[in-house]
Amino acid sequence: MSGRLTITVNDILKAKNRIHSCVHTTPVFTSSTFDESYGRKFYFKAENLQKTGSFKARGALNAVTLLKEGESPPKGVVTHSSGNHGQALAWAARMRGLQCAVVAPNNSPNVKLDAIREYGADIVICDPTPTSRQETCDRIGRERGFHFVPPYDHPDVIAGQGTLGAEFLEQIPELDAILVPTSGGGMVSGIAIAAKALKPDLKVFIVEPNGKDVEKCLRAGERLWPNPPRFLETIADGIRLQQLGHVTWPIIRELVQKDVFSVTDDEIMKGMRFAFERMKLVVEAASGAGIAAAMSERLRQMDAGLRHVGVILCGGNTDIDRLPWYPTPAHS
Structure with a gap:
């Protein structure tokens, strides 16, 4: 199935109308400390505050x-x-x-x-x-x-996730780029369809745990992952699937940037800790991956014209007794 041919921005806008009364319009947070440290203006879309704790x-x-x-x-x-x-x-x-x-x-x-x-x-x-x-x-x-109902590889699911991109652009129309933590690719596909239709110059970037190898596949233009599909060893359980979906792949190949941000567990923990300590937001490790990409040297070296960068805080469902920087569960 060609996802690109079956999902349009109109599907996303219809989905937005269909679900808006039951889901939150999630807030966007900023941090002057973060901006000063990493050299751009960042906007953190807090889907950790969404119904059920994620996008x-x-x-x-x-x-x-x-x-x-x-x-x-x-x-x-x-x-x-x-x-x-x-x-x-x-x-x-x-x-x-x-x-x-x-x-x-x-x-x-x-x-x-x-x-x-x-x-x-x-x-x-x-x-x-x-x-x-x-x-x-x-x-x-x-x-x-x-x-x-698949987690990501279905047009109706992708259209629903795309409402996040449309909503983000309504809130921050000056966005130049969005960093999206990615597992099977439903969220990044939906965001990319919405973003490219509503603001064609906006760049959508995948954030992945090390070992996912999306950049290699994007640059080759083909699926290079080994079969059967497997999970990666990462603290970010929400984005540990190595392969992108078969419906999401053609959308991503066409609309998402070939530069991919790969992050380590240590970098993910650093991103999480910034959200906890400085932004006062409870986020899960997959959200920490997006923050880690915003902190990365790779982004710092990219086009200075990408002045306004969105970061998707995709979820907040973390076990506070087992935060990854603690070796054992906390005890009172």
Whole structure:
């Protein structure tokens, strides 16, 4: 499927109207300290303050609403998720009166699993591999008659995530670039479609954990990742999938910059700590990756014309008893 041909900015604007009454218009934060330290004007889009604690609420609610309003709405939905999409889908299903099951790997953070349960979904644990996640999800779908809503690789999910880009540009129209932490690519695809339609000169950059190798694939113009798909070793559990999706890949290849920001766990922790200590914002490690990219020497060396840079704080679902800079859980 060619994602670029099936999703347009009109789909995103329709999604924005469809979900706006149920999701937050999240605030944008600035830090003069950060700007002075890193030499540009930065704008931090706080999706950590979104419903369910991440941007995923946007895509999940758009997809579930369209299912519910369809000719033959299912009795439930199912997905696989390490946490944020699972929470978002469970919340969206409850909002629209559908059942929900979430297939989660056995190493998912407890704080995210607890939240999924609190939103009313059933959790089915699987092995921590992309193949096991999908096979378990397919089985649950067959057994219960639930409709599969992918975490990222679906036009309705991508359109919902794209509302983030449209909203960000309404708030900060002078943006020259946006840094987007990326796993399967649903958020960066949606943002890129919105941004390129509304402001064609705006540059969208992927932020990844080391080992994802998106830049190599973008420069070659083809998928170079080994199969089967695998997860990367990183503290940023929200962006640990190595491969981009098959629907998101052609969109990203066409619309996203080939320069990619790869960050280490130490850099991610530094970004997280800045958000906690100086901005007073609770963010998860994937958000810390975006801040790390804003701090990077690579950005400092880029075109000085990129004066106004957006950073997506994609989520805030972190276990405060297991913050990554502590070797063991905190005890009172």
